[in-house]
Amino acid sequence: MSIRPYREIVRRKSRQIYVGDVPVGGDAPITVQSMTNTLTSDARATIEQIHALEDAGADMVRVSCPDEASTRALKEIIRETSVPVIADIHFHYKRGIEAAEAGAACLRINPGNIGSADRVRDVVKAAVDHNCSMRIGVNAGSLERELLEKYGEPCPEAMVESALNHARILEDNDFFNFKISVKASDVFLSVAAYQGLAEACDYPLHLGITEAGGLSTGTVKSSIGLGMLLWSGIGDTIRVSLSADPVEEIKVGYEILKSLGLRRRGVTIISCPSCARQAFPVIKTVETLEQRLAHIQTPLTLSIIGCVVNGPGEARETDIGLTGGGKDNHMVYLSGLTDHKVATGDMVDHIVELVEAKAAEIEALNASGETTAIEAAKRIA
Incomplete structure (x- = not known):
């Protein structure tokens, strides 16, 4: 078939x-x-x-x-x-x-x-x-x-x-x-x-x-x-x-x-609906990030997951990821790989800084022509 x-x-x-x-x-x-x-x-x-x-x-x-x-x-x-x-x-x-x-x-x-x-x-x-x-x-x-x-x-x-x-x-x-x-x-x-x-x-x-x-x-x-x-x-x-x-x-x-993958503009946030397993306030965090990242036009992906059940899997597919860990110790993923940890109080500011830096990096690559054809196609679509 x-x-x-x-x-x-x-x-x-x-x-x-x-x-x-x-x-x-x-x-x-x-x-x-x-x-x-x-x-x-x-x-x-x-x-x-x-x-x-x-x-x-x-x-x-x-x-x-x-x-x-x-x-x-x-x-x-x-x-x-x-x-x-x-x-x-x-x-x-x-x-x-x-x-x-x-x-x-x-x-x-x-x-x-x-x-x-x-x-x-x-x-x-x-x-x-x-x-x-x-x-x-x-x-x-x-x-x-x-x-x-x-x-x-x-x-x-x-x-x-x-x-x-x-x-x-x-x-x-x-x-x-x-x-x-x-x-x-x-x-x-x-x-x-x-x-x-x-x-x-x-x-x-x-x-x-x-x-x-x-x-x-x-x-x-x-x-x-x-x-x-x-x-x-x-x-x-x-x-x-x-x-x-x-x-x-x-x-x-x-x-x-x-x-539908037909066009991309700005930050696509993949986030969980939150539950009793969440290690930080997911809903409030996502609301704040949507507001603070609204100025980003460069297409990129960000996953915000409250616990480790689906967090690592979603993070593997996004440019930047955050997964709830211990009581005040959450894992940050860059390009799908575990990179470092961040405390709840610093979390939002830190993610905003990472997204802005990643957007600037992507724009610089696009301007220099160093982005591969596959990457360009994914980001411009």
């Missing part, structure tokens, strides 16, 4: 587009994005939020442009931020033209919703003239009336048909620089729609479980839905939709990709 390598994810083959200077689709890394919740017309507040998202690792950021005041603010917003900005256009075609002229890297717009063929042509021309891509965004909650009448309710078939209808409008205008999403708040509906769309076209797909909920519930729903799709090779860019600080969306997005 032939068994596929259990860690292998074979990504769906899709064409590649660019959102600004960021490639999406093809063999490009899966990108992570979020959306601001400030008034876009308040340029300063929007810029500050985008900077926070940039620091968290956002590859691109979407802003809502429901009115002319918002598109007027775009020029300043784009000038003072470094990630590509996606303008979310609701129904008014002029906002799309204004956003493209202001320098938006992408328009989130459904061409079938903006009126006449002339209006569509005008938006397409603006996108071409200003090197702006598009995203067709189908949502189960706002499907066209004729599709609801045809199918009776939101269903995967209706969502795929809607997406392909919008895509055909752009194709008829000789425009192919777009990606597609088919989002629903229901995990089963969203996953089935993406699976159907993945079979029906080769455009890059933007994944999301829309209106997923708060930080805890939304993370769970998004992890299940996006995880199923990503594990099967579907998806080129993701957004985790949470009723929470947008920065949390970026953090969760990276954790989903890291858990």
Whole structure:
């Protein structure tokens, strides 16, 4: 019996587009994005939020442009931020033209919703003239009336048909620089729609479980839905939709990709849930380390295990490891090997110093070109 390598994810083959200077689709890394919740017309507040998202690792950021005041603010917003900005256009075609002229890297717009063929042509021309891509965004909650009448309710078939209808409008205008999403708040509906769309076209797909909920519930729903799709090779860019600080969306997005080995950024902490065997307060230690290591962008692994049952085994697989030992005498592992001991009171500061030093070492090796091809592949993925 032939068994596929259990860690292998074979990504769906899709064409590649660019959102600004960021490639999406093809063999490009899966990108992570979020959306601001400030008034876009308040340029300063929007810029500050985008900077926070940039620091968290956002590859691109979407802003809502429901009115002319918002598109007027775009020029300043784009000038003072470094990630590509996606303008979310609701129904008014002029906002799309204004956003493209202001320098938006992408328009989130459904061409079938903006009126006449002339209006569509005008938006397409603006996108071409200003090197702006598009995203067709189908949502189960706002499907066209004729599709609801045809199918009776939101269903995967209706969502795929809607997406392909919008895509055909752009194709008829000789425009192919777009990606597609088919989002629903229901995990089963969203996953089935993406699976159907993945079979029906080769455009890059933007994944999301829309209106997923708060930080805890939304993370769970998004992890299940996006995880199923990503594990099967579907998806080129993701957004985790949470009723929470947008920065949390970026953090969760990276954790989903890291858990599947699709992309790594920052410190991956492997830690136990703690039990009566713990030789130090594991939960508090991990909480503190997550906060103090949030600035590290270099991919590396850290294991924090409260006792010797699983500690040595986990430490063998991580860059740095800590295993609870005696009453106040815990073992530190470096590159999988036992190295020295540390007392509880010095533990957190010591681990932070070790991680920062290891990150600097990795970055120096990367800069000098001394990292082996295998090591580089593991760390960049």
